[in-house]
Amino acid sequence: MQPSAKALVPFVSVDHMMQLIHHIGLPEMLRGIAANIEEDFRRWELFDKTPRVASHSANGVIELMPTSDGEVYGFKYVNGHPANTVDGLQTVTAFGLLANVANGYPVLLSEMTLLTALRTAAMSAVAAKYLAPKGATTMAMIGNGAQSEFQSVAMQAICGITNVRLYDTDAAATAKCARNLAASGLSVTTCTSPEHAIEGAQILTTCTADKQYATILTDNMVGAGVHINAIGGDCPGKTELAPAILHRAAIFVEYTEQTRIEGEIQQLPADYPVTELWHVIAGQAQGRRDARQITLFDSVGFAIEDFSALRYIRAQIKGTPFFHPLDLLADPDDPRDLFGMLQRATPKQNT
Amino acid sequence: MQPSAKALVPFVSVDHMMQLIHHIGLPEMLRGIAANIEEDFRRWELFDKTPRVASHSANGVIELMPTSDGEVYGFKYVNGHPANTVDGLQTVTAFGLLANVANGYPVLLSEMTLLTALRTAAMSAVAAKYLAPKGATTMAMIGNGAQSEFQSVAMQAICGITNVRLYDTDAAATAKCARNLAASGLSVTTCTSPEHAIEGAQILTTCTADKQYATILTDNMVGAGVHINAIGGDCPGKTELAPAILHRAAIFVEYTEQTRIEGEIQQLPADYPVTELWHVIAGQAQGRRDARQITLFDSVGFAIEDFSALRYIRAQIKGTPFFHPLDLLADPDDPRDLFGMLQRATPKQNT
Numbered sequence: 001m002q003p004s005a006k007a008l009v010p011f012v013s014v015d016h017m018m019q020l021i022h023h024i025g026l027p028e029m030l031r032g033i034a035a036n037i038e039e040d041f042r043r044w045e046l047f048d049k050t051p052r053v054a055s056h057s058a059n060g061v062i063e064l065m066p067t068s069d070g071e072v073y074g075f076k077y078v079n080g081h082p083a084n085t086v087d088g089l090q091t092v093t094a095f096g097l098l099a100n101v102a103n104g105y106p107v108l109l110s111e112m113t114l115l116t117a118l119r120t121a122a123m124s125a126v127a128a129k130y131l132a133p134k135g136a137t138t139m140a141m142i143g144n145g146a147q148s149e150f151q152s153v154a155m156q157a158i159c160g161i162t163n164v165r166l167y168d169t170d171a172a173a174t175a176k177c178a179r180n181l182a183a184s185g186l187s188v189t190t191c192t193s194p195e196h197a198i199e200g201a202q203i204l205t206t207c208t209a210d211k212q213y214a215t216i217l218t219d220n221m222v223g224a225g226v227h228i229n230a231i232g233g234d235c236p237g238k239t240e241l242a243p244a245i246l247h248r249a250a251i252f253v254e255y256t257e258q259t260r261i262e263g264e265i266q267q268l269p270a271d272y273p274v275t276e277l278w279h280v281i282a283g284q285a286q287g288r289r290d291a292r293q294i295t296l297f298d299s300v301g302f303a304i305e306d307f308s309a310l311r312y313i314r315a316q317i318k319g320t321p322f323f324h325p326l327d328l329l330a331d332p333d334d335p336r337d338l339f340g341m342l343q344r345a346t347p348k349q350n351t
Numbered sequence: 352m353q354p355s356a357k358a359l360v361p362f363v364s365v366d367h368m369m370q371l372i373h374h375i376g377l378p379e380m381l382r383g384i385a386a387n388i389e390e391d392f393r394r395w396e397l398f399d400k401t402p403r404v405a406s407h408s409a410n411g412v413i414e415l416m417p418t419s420d421g422e423v424y425g426f427k428y429v430n431g432h433p434a435n436t437v438d439g440l441q442t443v444t445a446f447g448l449l450a451n452v453a454n455g456y457p458v459l460l461s462e463m464t465l466l467t468a469l470r471t472a473a474m475s476a477v478a479a480k481y482l483a484p485k486g487a488t489t490m491a492m493i494g495n496g497a498q499s500e501f502q503s504v505a506m507q508a509i510c511g512i513t514n515v516r517l518y519d520t521d522a523a524a525t526a527k528c529a530r531n532l533a534a535s536g537l538s539v540t541t542c543t544s545p546e547h548a549i550e551g552a553q554i555l556t557t558c559t560a561d562k563q564y565a566t567i568l569t570d571n572m573v574g575a576g577v578h579i580n581a582i583g584g585d586c587p588g589k590t591e592l593a594p595a596i597l598h599r600a601a602i603f604v605e606y607t608e609q610t611r612i613e614g615e616i617q618q619l620p621a622d623y624p625v626t627e628l629w630h631v632i633a634g635q636a637q638g639r640r641d642a643r644q645i646t647l648f649d650s651v652g653f654a655i656e657d658f659s660a661l662r663y664i665r666a667q668i669k670g671t672p673f674f675h676p677l678d679l680l681a682d683p684d685d686p687r688d689l690f691g692m693l694q695r696a697t698p699k700q701n702t
Contacts, residue, residue, distance in 0.1 A: 006440065007365060013678035014358060018696040026693075053404050055419050057452045062424050064415050068406050073413050077426070077448065079455020085686045089357065089454055093680045097428065101408045103440055104430020113681035117689055146683075149690035173687055180690045326677075327364035329444045330464035332497075335436045336524055338468055339500035339531045342377075345369035 007331035010323045012110040012313060020313070020322040021114070027157035030150075032316075034122040034129075034158050036308035041126075044278035046070060047304055051258040056236075059083055067303035073099045074307040076112055091146070092116065098310050108314045109326060112306065117147055119309035120301060121154035123254075124229050127297035128159045128203055130280050130287040131252060132227035136202035137162050142194055142216055143208035143232055144168035144177040149184075151205055151231070152177075156186055159203075163187045167197035195221060206240045207231040219244035224292040230264050231299050241296075243267045249296040250289065252277045254305070263298040274298070358682035363461040363664060367673040372465070375667065378508035381501075383667075385473040385480075385509050387659035392477075395629035397421060398655055402609040407587075410434055418654035424450045425658040427463055442497065443467065449661050459665045460677060463657065468498055470660035471652060472505035474605075475580045478648035479510045479554055481631050481638040482603060483578035487553035488513050493545055493567055494559035494583055495519035495528035500535075502556055502582070503528075507537055510554075514538045518548035546572060557591045558582040570595035575643040581615050582650050592647075594618045600645040603628045603638075605653040614649040625649070 012020070021029055040047070048068040055062045060081030067074055078094035085091060094112035099105060128136070139161050141148050148166070155161040164186050168174045178188050191197040194216065198204055204226055206216045219242045222228065228249065232240045241264050251274040253259040260270060277297070279285035288295050317323045332341035363371070372380055391398070399419040406413045411432030418425055429445035436442060445463035450456060479487070490512050492499050499517070506512040515537050519525045529539050542548040545567065549555055555577055557567045570593045573579065579600065583591045592615050602625040604610040611621060628648070630636035639646050668674045683692035 011677075014681045015678055015696070018693055019698065021693060022696065022698050048406055050404065053401065053415065053417060055399055055417060055424055055452075057419075057421070059453055060455055062419075062450060062452070062455050064404065064417055064426060066404060066406060066415055068408075068413075070408070073406055075415060075428070077450075077457070079450070081453075081455045084454050087454065088686060089456065090681065090683070090686045090689070093456060095457075095679050099413060099428075099430070101406075101413070102410050102432075103435050103438065104411055104413050104432045105440065105444060106428070106446075111679055111681065114689065114693065145687045146689040176685070176688055176691065180688070180694060326362075327366055328446050328462055330365045330441065330462065332441070334527070335439060335441045336496045337527055337531070338441075338465065338497040340527065342369055342372060342465065343531060345366070345373065347370065347373055 007327060007329045008325035009106045009109050009328045010317065011326040012317060012323045014111045014114065016322040017111050017114045020316060020320065023320070023322065024316065026153055030118060030122050030125065030154045030157050033119055033309050033312050034126050036312045037123055037126050037305055038281055040304050040308045041278040041281045044282065044304070049255060051261065052303065065303035065306060067307050068101055071101055072311065073101050074310050076303065076306040078112070078116065096306055096310050098314055106328065108310060109328065110310060110313055115309050115313065116306070117150045119305045120147060120231065121150035122158070123305050124151055124205065124231065124297065124299060125154040125158035127252065127277055127299065128155060128227055128229060131295040131297060132159060133202050133225050133288065133291055136227070138165065138201045139203040139205055140165045140167070140197040140201035142167050142197055142204070142206045144173040145207065147207045147231065148177045149180045151207065152181055152186060153184055155203065156184065161203065163189065165189045165191050165197045165199070165201055167191040167194055201226070203227050203229060205229040205231065208240060214240055215242050216240040217245060218242050222248070222294060224294065226294055228294065228296045229299065230296060236261055236266065239264050239267055246296065249294040251275070251296045251298055252280065253298050254300065254302040258302065259298055259300050262300040265298055358678060358680045359676035360457045360460050360679045361668065361674045362677035363668060363674045365462045365465065368462050368465050371667060371671065371673040374671065374673065377504055381469060381473050381476065381505045381508050384470055384660050384663050385477050387663045388474055388477050388656055389632055391655050391659045392629040392632045395633065395655070400606060402612065403654065416654035416657060418658050419452055422452055423662065424452050425654070425661050427654065427657040429463070429467065447657055447661050449665055457679065459661060460679065461661060461664055466660050466664065467657070468501045470656050471498060471582065472501035474656050475502055475556065475582065475648065475650060476505040476509035478603065478628055478650065479506060479578055479580060482646040482648060483510060484553050484576050484639065484642055487578070489516065489552045490554040490556055491516045491518070491548040491552035493518050493548055493555070493557045495524040496558065498558045498582065499528045500531045502558065503532055503537055504535055506554065507535065512554065514540065516540045516542050516548045516550070516552055518542040518545050552577070554578050554580060556580040556582065559591055565591055566593050567591040568596060569593050573599070573645060575645065577645055579645065579647045580650065581647060587612055587617060590615050590618055597647065600647040601640065602626070602647045602649055603631065604649050605651065609653060610649055610651050613651040616649055
């Protein structure tokens with residue numbers, strides 16, 4: 001039986017997503033997603049916002065992250081299981097969906113393991129665009145896992161970074177990152193300690209995956225004027241920065257209610273002042289105040305960023321071969337006649 | 352590029368679901384799902400429970416319904432848009448997912464428009480099995496939309512109902528339902544009023560779709576000893592029963608916290624006593640007390656029922672051709688090397 005067009009949802013598989021990225025070009029795609037994020041952050045107040053719905057277990061977490069702009073609804077399924085790499089599995093896998101608010105019908109289903117890496121990198125670069133010191137050229141990249149190359153290329157494509165300094169407790173991860181960035185046009189330095197990595201860097205990005213209170217950056221490592229892009233502290237009990245750094249920095253977050261639970265600021269009192277980044281992007285709050293200020297983007301990832309990335313994909317796949325229609329929705333000729341549709345689907349050999 | 356087995360999630364399309372239902376047989380499948388629901392309700396306390404995450408709009412609602420038994424996580428996406436039928440669309444469409452809690456990887460993606468109809472019917476029949484008067488033979492089915500035939504067949508397969516009496520404000524819907532049930536073995540009577548439909552019925556099922564406070568059953572229509580199976584009152588502002596009926600009935604619900612918001616009991620004070628059905632199934636609370644008692648199952652649908660239905664599908668599709676593997680998850684050889692996987696996927700013409 002051939003399902004009708006209404007029953008079919010465009011599906012972007014991992015393979016199609018990779019083809020789409022190569023078709024558009026990674027830097028261009030990161031710029032496009034970043035532009036959507038900026039656009040959506042400017043109309044932040046319009047969105048339905050709720051902290052993600054998390055299901056925690058001993059090994060990790062599974063989360064649903066819904067949002068809506070009133071016309072389009074989106075959500076992402078994402079897991080975080082730090083020990084997965086031991087078994088040759090991804091720490092984070094994800095997929096996402098957009099639907100039409102007016103009738104509830106899904107309009108896009110997409111892999112989001114790759115897309116989450118892109119939107120996280122694009123988000124970091126958008127924050128750095130508003131918060132990093134003027135003329136920043138060098139980023140220290142601490143934690144050289146799956147996210148590290150995307151962070152580096154986004155900072156290059158959106159903020160004009162020309163040098164990255166890599167460090168990971170696992171030298172093989174650093175070597176992998178350096179190898180992957182060899183053709184990027186970035187000048188890459190592999191470092192043997194966090195202290196070595198931060199030398200001369202105006203942007204310090206931390207992206208480590210341990211689910212525990214860790215101290216990737218200590219207080220004395222953070223000098224005046226730097227911008228810290230803290231990615232890895234993103235769930236209860238998982239932080240990367242010494243509390244003293246937080247007290248010296250101007251702190252910017254995505255969605256305060258969620259970041260208080262999941263971000264670096266879970267180490268601070270619940271009323272500690274922070275600025276939501278959308279206020280800065282919308283011109284309603286100041287970003288970096290002066291060249292000596294320490295700025296911190298305490299990033300945990302928010303549903304609106306996934307929404308921005310998914311609507312980018314929805315627009316880009318039109319007219320391309322980089323999706324296929326998925327028979328996800330039942331669509332009887334008479335909508336009240338689901339049973340009749342089922343009956344008419346009786347296999348020939350049984351009739 | 353051929354994705355590895357880890358990257359592939361078994362997907363049950365609408366077409367495959369229909370083939371599976373015909374392969375197993377609808378009554379047998381309803382019994383199987385009902386058995387899973389009873390099993391899961393008996394271990395109710397083990398589940399992660401949260402009211403569904405609803406996004407309401409002028410036309411309807413989009414909901415995410417997650418749960419977990421500690422080993423398997425499940426969620427359903429479902430919309431409810433009563434005006435959809437005007438445009439030839441389904442009021443309710445749905446899909447669902449199961450994932451492995453230990454590593455967060457999805458293990459099943461399935462259409463759930465059909466499956467929700469089955470599990471809702473199976474749930475109603477499980478409730479009637481515990482609450483309806485002994486030897487009930489006749490059900491009044493008020494509201495003859497997409498759910499009505501499934502309700503009828505489930506009551507037949509699980510509770511031994513032999514007669515259904517159909518009524519809908521739209522006679523065409525009643526005719527459709529009667530036609531669809533012609534080969535079911537049920538004795539079907541089409542009725543011209545709700546009063547006509549309830550004559551001699553021990554089970555009164557209401558399943559109408561208007562999003563407003565409606566009165567499908569008035570107080571004087573409900574005699575001693577009946578079991579009311581109220582399906583259609585399932586979101587804020589949407590009810591089907593006169594409040595006076597609620598005051599005369601022993602009320603059973605799925606998950607009190609959610610039903611207070613969405614069910615018939617939203618018309619009652621927040622502390623009005625109700626019994627969660629799982630207590631009855633687990634032998635911890637009394638169901639029907641005597642032959643004259645009015646029992647009411649105030650059904651709104653709960654995540655655990657979807658979980659029960661999805662795990663039934665997961666078990667049944669093994670070794671069948673009724674699913675296909677979906678390339679939903681990125682699976683690099685080295686899990687930290689997502690970027691390398693992307694680079695290696697460079698189309699030949701660009702290298």
